[in-house]
Amino acid sequence: MNAQRSSRAAITLRSVVAFALVALGAASLGATPSAVAETSHNWTVLAGSQSADGSVTGARFLPGEIWIDQGDTVTWVANSVEPHTVTFFPTNGQPAGPFNPGDPSQVTRMGSGAVDGTYQNSGVLTTVPVGQDFGPFPPFATPYQDYSLSFPDTGDFDYYCLVHGVMMKGTVHVAAAGTAYPFTQAQYNAQAAQQARAIRRDGNLLRARALAEANQHRVMMGADDGTAMVMRFLRPSVTVHVGDTVLFDNSQNMGPHTVTFGEEPMGPALETYRPAASYSGGDLSSFTPPGLTFAVTFTKPGIYHYICALHDVQGMVGRVIVRP
Ligand SMILES: [Cu+2]
Known part of the structure; x- marks a missing residue:
């Protein structure tokens, strides 16, 4: 560093x-x-964004497009707790499937450091300091706060965040050495700040819409539009009676969340979806894909805390108070 x-x-x-x-x-x-x-110049692009309290995070590179010259370097700087990668595929390819945190080629730094038509991967970019929990990643995954690549060739180079897939794409346009730059870094910074503000606004609208759907027996598992993501359970605290069912609803998201009581499962066990369960304490977890729900019937009085195992580091936690 x-x-x-x-x-x-x-x-x-x-x-x-x-x-x-x-x-x-x-x-x-x-x-x-x-x-x-x-x-040669060094340019800066932000990986992600987040609101001051961390409740809204933006899955976007800021700015999404940048125009540089051959021989220049771009540095991506982590700008959210939510992890991102900067990944260039051979010959402008795309992510092949869903993100797999257990795949070392996705969560460790790989490549020559130059965008030369081969695979280049940043590893996990996050603002979480090294040594602290940065999400459900295997021990070999290492967090980084920045990543620099040089551009020896002219052309248009697309890159992606493996965590957020084809929704989170950026492009570096590389002109011949000595070509006049169309924008300054200050102009890119202003554009990035404006885009981050727009994402926060979108997130606040999504949160209001999700809250309107929520009640004591229905908890929305955040809300997102693929770019703006509300990393909160809405409502974060509900009160019900023994025998009642709480529906955890992931219908307003394009990505998965979990509802996890007790011990956080590791590896494939974390990715098990359960449509329904009854609960009286102990360990219970459902990895809930977008569009699906998890219905939990509470059979014993108590105060039960739960987390989203994917986003608890961002404050996505909740509780259910069960009265007799
Ligand atoms: Cu989550």
Whole structure:
């Protein structure tokens, strides 16, 4: 991390020196192509976004498109607790299937560090500090807070977040070295801030809509439109009586959530869907795909805490109070 930072600082310093030399050279001799290539820029793109309290997260690269020159570097900076990857497939391919956190090629850093037509993967990008729980990932998955790639070739290069699939796509347009840039980093930053605000607004509307559907016997498992995601159970606390059924409803989402009482299951057990169960304490979990529900009938008084095992690090937790 520190090594990466200082090496980037060194590159920036070298670029400034190189630029000064080119400027001097251009005045007397004219810039040579090799001298121009040394004035490479480093650009910044944010991976994801989130509201101040973490309840709304954005599955989007900000900005989604960037125009750079051959030889430039792009650094993606984690911008949410919600994990993302930056993944370039050979010859502009797409994610083949749903995200699999147990697949090392998806959750570890892979590739040459240059977008050269081969597979490049960031590993898990999240703002959670190293050493803290960053979600249901196997021990070999490592969190990172940034990822840099260089672009030796011209062309349009698509990339994806493996966690959020084809819904979360970005593009890097690479022009020949020395081409004038259409936008500055400051303009991209302003665009990113505007897009993040729009996502928060969308999230607040989704939350209001989901809350209107919720009651003491129906808990919405958040809400999302594929980009704006509300990472809260709505309502987070409900009160019922023994014998009552609470329906956990994942119908307003495009992604899965879990309802997990007690111990969090690991591996494939975490991905078991249960349409219905009765509960009187202990371990119970249902991995609930989008569009489905989980009906739990409570048979014993108590206060029962549960989590979404996928999003508890973002505060997606709830409780059911069962009165006699
Ligand atoms: Cu969740």
